[in-house]
Amino acid sequence: MSVTSPTVSDDPVVFDPYSDDYFDSPFETYRRMRDEAPLYYSDKYDFWALTRYADVAAAIKDHQTFSSAKGVTLDMVKAAAKGESSLGKIIISLDPPEHERMRKLVNRVFTPRAVTALESLVRETIDRYASQLDPKSFDAVEDFAALFPVEVITSMLGVPAADRQMLRHWLDISLERNQGMGMSQESMEAVMKSGAYYYELIQERRKKPQDDMISRLIETEVTDDGETRRLDDIEITGFCTMLGGAGAETVTKLVGNAVVVFADNPDQWRMLQEDRSKIPAAFEELLRYEGPSQYQIRTPTRDVTMYDETIPEGAPVLLINGSASRDERFFPDADRFDINRERKVGYNLNFGYGIHSCLGAALARMEGRMAIDTLLDLIPDYDIDRSGLQRVHMTNVLGWCNVPVRGAQTTDR
Ligand code: HEM
Numbered sequence: 001m002s003v004t005s006p007t008v009s010d011d012p013v014v015f016d017p018y019s020d021d022y023f024d025s026p027f028e029t030y031r032r033m034r035d036e037a038p039l040y041y042s043d044k045y046d047f048w049a050l051t052r053y054a055d056v057a058a059a060i061k062d063h064q065t066f067s068s069a070k071g072v073t074l075d076m077v078k079a080a081a082k083g084e085s086s087l088g089k090i091i092i093s094l095d096p097p098e099h100e101r102m103r104k105l106v107n108r109v110f111t112p113r114a115v116t117a118l119e120s121l122v123r124e125t126i127d128r129y130a131s132q133l134d135p136k137s138f139d140a141v142e143d144f145a146a147l148f149p150v151e152v153i154t155s156m157l158g159v160p161a162a163d164r165q166m167l168r169h170w171l172d173i174s175l176e177r178n179q180g181m182g183m184s185q186e187s188m189e190a191v192m193k194s195g196a197y198y199y200e201l202i203q204e205r206r207k208k209p210q211d212d213m214i215s216r217l218i219e220t221e222v223t224d225d226g227e228t229r230r231l232d233d234i235e236i237t238g239f240c241t242m243l244g245g246a247g248a249e250t251v252t253k254l255v256g257n258a259v260v261v262f263a264d265n266p267d268q269w270r271m272l273q274e275d276r277s278k279i280p281a282a283f284e285e286l287l288r289y290e291g292p293s294q295y296q297i298r299t300p301t302r303d304v305t306m307y308d309e310t311i312p313e314g315a316p317v318l319l320i321n322g323s324a325s326r327d328e329r330f331f332p333d334a335d336r337f338d339i340n341r342e343r344k345v346g347y348n349l350n351f352g353y354g355i356h357s358c359l360g361a362a363l364a365r366m367e368g369r370m371a372i373d374t375l376l377d378l379i380p381d382y383d384i385d386r387s388g389l390q391r392v393h394m395t396n397v398l399g400w401c402n403v404p405v406r407g408a409q410t411t412d413r
Contacts, residue, residue, distance in 0.1 A: 013037055015049060017074070017295070017318070023391045026294065026398070027335070030323035039307040047074060047316040049295075051323035053330035053349070055306070059298065060319050061354040066298035068356060069095045070316075073395045077297055077316040090238040092246070092356060099355060101222060105231075106239070106359060109216045115362045118152065122367055125151045130374045135407035140375075140384075141400050145255035149367055153247030153360075157240055158205065158212025163197070170194045171245050172394075172401075191241075198240040202233050214240065243360075251364050253292030253392070253399025254283075255371045260403055261290060263384045265337050272339060273376055282339040283368045284348065287325075289337045291350030294322030294398045321349040322398065379407040 013032040016022055021029060033040050033051040040049040050056050059066045070080040071093050091102045125148045133143055150168040151161075159167065173190035202214055209215035217236050221228050231239075262269040272278050295318045304311045311317060328334045330344070351358040358364065388404035 013040070015040055015042065016044065017395075018393075023393050023398070026322065027326055030320060030326060033320075034323060034327055034329075039309055039311070041309070045074065047318055048311045049318040049320055050306075051320045051327070053324040053327040056319045056321055056324035057349060057353060059317070060296060060321070060349070060352065060356075063095060063099075063355050065300055065302060065304060066317065066319070067095050067301050068093050068099075068296075068298060070297075070299040070314075072297050074297060074316055074318075075395070077299060081314065089235050090242045091359070092242055096355065101224065103355070103359070105220055105222050108220060109213050110359055112362060114156075115366065118156065118363065119366065121155065122148075122152055122363075122370055126367075126370050126374050130378055133378065135378045137407070138405055139388075140259040140403040140405045141252065141256040142402060145252045145259075145371065145403075146401075148371070149251035150244070150248035152363070152367060154244055156213055156247075157243065158210055158214045159201065159244075167194055167197065167244055168248055170197075171248060172392075174245075194241055194244070195237055198237045198244075199233060202236050202240075213243075246358075247360050247363065249394075249397055250292040250360075251367045251371075253397055254286060254364070254368050255375075256400040256403050257290045257292065257398075258286050258368075258372060259375065259405060260384060260389065260400060261286060261337055263382065268337060268339050269376075272372070273380055276373060276376065278339055279369050279372050280365070281341075281343075282372060283365060284343070285337065285339045285341055286368075287348060287350045288331070288341075289325070290398065291322055291325060292397050292399055293350060293352075295320040295396060296352065296356075297396075321352070324349050379405060381408040382406060383408065 013029060013036050014021075015026075015029050015033055030051055033049065038050070038052050038055065040051065041047075042049070050059055070077045076093070089098065089102065091099065091106060094102055129144055129147050138144065146168065147165070150171075151164050154164040154167055155161070170190040170193050174187050174194070198214075202218065205212070205214045206218055209218065214236065217231055217239065219230075221230060223229075262272075268282070272282055298317050298319060299314050300311055300317060302313050325331070326334045331341075348361075351361045351364075383406050385404040385406060388402055389400060390402040392399050392401045
């Protein structure tokens, strides 16, 4: 199975992105893959995987060879191979030149100014949820981290307040992979429901535009092959579903992971408590140490030979950025969580890299930093009830659905 012969253990390393081993903590498996099988092949699912920083960074940058067009989850790529794909024109699964056109267009509505303008909304949303928490006992994900990111992104899109958490619920279900690689009936229905929801909302905005992103996308003109046109309903629906997902799941996971990582490293929490100017660095280190988005899927547009093996054209390849960011070849003492870590170029592979690098990074940073700041006030000293910790079982993302917190002190909020 592994391409290079195992030297550390007699058993070949096994990586299964739908197993408890992966969901619970994939980092030891990643280490073995980097050492023993830097180009890994999975017999079970028929995919390839790269885990070393240098390989992941080079592949993710080389969009001509490593295409996104077949989809961004393994099941999507498999469906595309069987001709069963229902992929719309979603930015994350487009190659140039279509990707470039879509990115330019989205950049027009997702400007740094638009993100800066969200500051008070983000602050107000985080404060509203935090003020409802009992610092002595609450669930950091269920009662906090899961609630505010979806509020922010869906209000930016123009979703009425009453419907926002319902969309998050559908999103959670759509990403669940409790039974292995394929989507359950429930997951598929959840995708359909949120697609239908956004489609309806677009019809409403076409009739009566408002000051929101959907209305702006309806108005935006795009030039395709010299012809100027507007986006159609399906394109806007795809964009809303993608943005709603990317904007909600990831920040939730990042904040949940933060609470557990800091509970494991209380000295770092105290350090942050004493010097809040370290919050941005702490966010970057959290992203490196346990980023929410662990791998990106690509399909090579030609045969690619590495480590004396050939990845055939069109075969799914997992570029495991979650492993790359723990690669001791690049990060000294990579398994140590250290908010004072010296930064290197290309550090944030966990926000992607190259043409698909995260469009929402500025917003994610703003939300993550504010959430950490709020938690420092709310639970200056805390522990977690480890018996109640629960991991999500989702495709692509890594994180917790339950993180029960016991605050030792309370502060006046
Ligand atoms: C901590 C939070 C986040 C993490 C770790 C994260 C991670 C990533 C990664 C790794 C990619 C690259 C995907 C690829 O190469 O195939 C990406 C792309 C993207 N992200 Fe994020 N993301 C986060 C938050 C957000 C937020 C808040 C938004 C939107 C509001 C967002 C919107 C997007 C979009 C639209 C893309 C696709 C860009 C393109 O294909 O050109 N993300 N993100």
